[in-house]
Amino acid sequence: MSFIKTTEQDSYYSHLENMSVSELLQNINKEDKTVPDAVKKELPSIEALVHQIVDKLKNGGRLFYMGAGTSGRLGIVDASECPPTFGVSHNLVIGLIAGGDSAIRKAVEFAEDSTTQGWEDLQKYHITSKDVVVGIAASGTTPYVISALEKCNENNIVTGCITCNLNSPLAKVSQYPIEVVVGPEFVTGSSRMKAGTAQKLVLNMITTSTMIQLGHVKGNKMVDMQLSNNKLVDRGAKMIMKEIQVSEDKALELLNQYKSVRNAIKNYNNDTRK
The missing domain is CATH 1.10.8 (Helicase, Ruva Protein; domain 3)
Incomplete structure (x- = not known):
């Protein structure tokens, strides 16, 4: 089956500049409503990855998120929220972004195109087969992420991914792919919108269910949260x-x-x- 980037296909809406603010908001909301249903279709794939993550973390491993641009930032946000929410170490869930920390706020040109930097970034953390690496890329074609996962596979490290295109190169190199196909964006190609929302929902599911399985929630309360304010x-x-x-x-x-x-x-x- 040939690979088609639905995230890059033309929006279902035209002449956006002629819409009123009300029309813009209603149409964006209409598209956003489709995202949870797309995520629901991938629940079995999400579950399979979570089982792997829980098993590795119970045995001294770590969870790494890797991405570029919006995808990388979303991974870092999710990772950074685990210590205050669940009282875990900052070294348990780690977010990496192409271009390094400066890329969190400002895009680093061509950083995502490197086929070596991803693995180099992981090696700084002395990554081992105890760990899990999840690549995040709406397009499913980001070289920084794909090349890193290829090296992980070679080194017996569990790999997963979150992408918004079906049969992408990223999914093909992931042992546990999650493919949330949300379709064309309201603004053509702007994957910070529906694709970003889908990625955020999946990330919430992954870490929340993992932390509950690891015992950091009692009843429905965050009993290990940091008392930081x-x-x-x-x-x-x-x-x-x-x-x-x-x-x-x-x-x-x-x-x-x-x-x-x-x-x-x-x-x-x-x-x-x-």
Whole structure:
């Protein structure tokens, strides 16, 4: 089957410049509504990859995201949110972007076209077969990502991908491909829109389900979250109040003493059993 980039095909809408703001918003929203259904079709593929990630992380491995441009930035966002949300090390989920950290804010010309830099970036982290590498590329053709995954395969490292085109070169080099086909963008080729939304939804699923499987959520609460601002301290106190039926003052006292919701609840329960 020949490879067709639906992400580059003409928008279903023409003469966008003649639309009113209301028409623009309604049509963008209409297209956005199709994204969750496209993701739903890939749930079995997402599940297969999550099982691999959970297994590797339980045994001392790490999860790497790799991408360029919007895809790279989305991977970095998801990785950077894991420590504050789930209390894990910054070295457990790592996001890499073509062109390095400066590319997070400003595009680095031709960085995504390198066929060696991706693997070099991974080697800086002394990557091993304990780890998992997930390539993110809406087009499925980014050399920086494809070449890195090829080297991972050669070195017995589990590979996955998130792409928005069917039968892409990236999917073909991924052991666990996720292909969320969202169709043409509202603005032709602007894959920061539906494709970016699809990638973000899948990334949310991957890390959230993985962290739950690893035990970082109790009930439906983020009991290992970092208490890095007043809002989170307040949220943590409310979790403790509900779980062990204590006053707000007592919950804040426990939180201040034990530095996490999980530890506060655990130590309070241990003390009351003595």
